[in-house]
Amino acid sequence: MIANWKNRMPMVVGIALMVVAVILMARSQPAQAQRGEAGGSGPRYTVIETQGFNLLVTDNSAKKLYYYATDKDVPVGSPMKLRASLDLTQVGKEEIKITAHNLENIRKKEEKK
Numbered sequence: 001m002i003a004n005w006k007n008r009m010p011m012v013v014g015i016a017l018m019v020v021a022v023i024l025m026a027r028s029q030p031a032q033a034q035r036g037e038a039g040g041s042g043p044r045y046t047v048i049e050t051q052g053f054n055l056l057v058t059d060n061s062a063k064k065l066y067y068y069a070t071d072k073d074v075p076v077g078s079p080m081k082l083r084a085s086l087d088l089t090q091v092g093k094e095e096i097k098i099t100a101h102n103l104e105n106i107r108k109k110e111e112k113k
Contacts, residue, residue, distance in 0.1 A: 052076040063088040 048056040048065075053076055055068040065088055068080035082101045090096045 053078075053080075055080055058088065 042060055044059065044061055046058045046060060048058060050056070053070045056065070057068070058065050065086050066082060067084045069083050070076075070078045070080050084098050084100055086096055086098050
């Protein structure tokens, strides 16, 4: 009988260690990725549309919409430039003011042709 107890002792110790490990793992908090700013509930940026030569994206924390596009007559994959933005807090009003960015370069190119 004593021989049976000695043979089973390593198995009992192993099971006890596994139970302790499971309890410790359940009590520890796993690492979680943060979305947006602290306390935010969604992703920081949302891509609305892209076609290779333009990009429409929202900045959810700043509540802005940005429009990026390449210059005229350049190959797809060329760097995009900020063309316009608008404040999404204005949604619901009768008019929303669009802020133009970097449009002067496009007009100069069109005048040269």
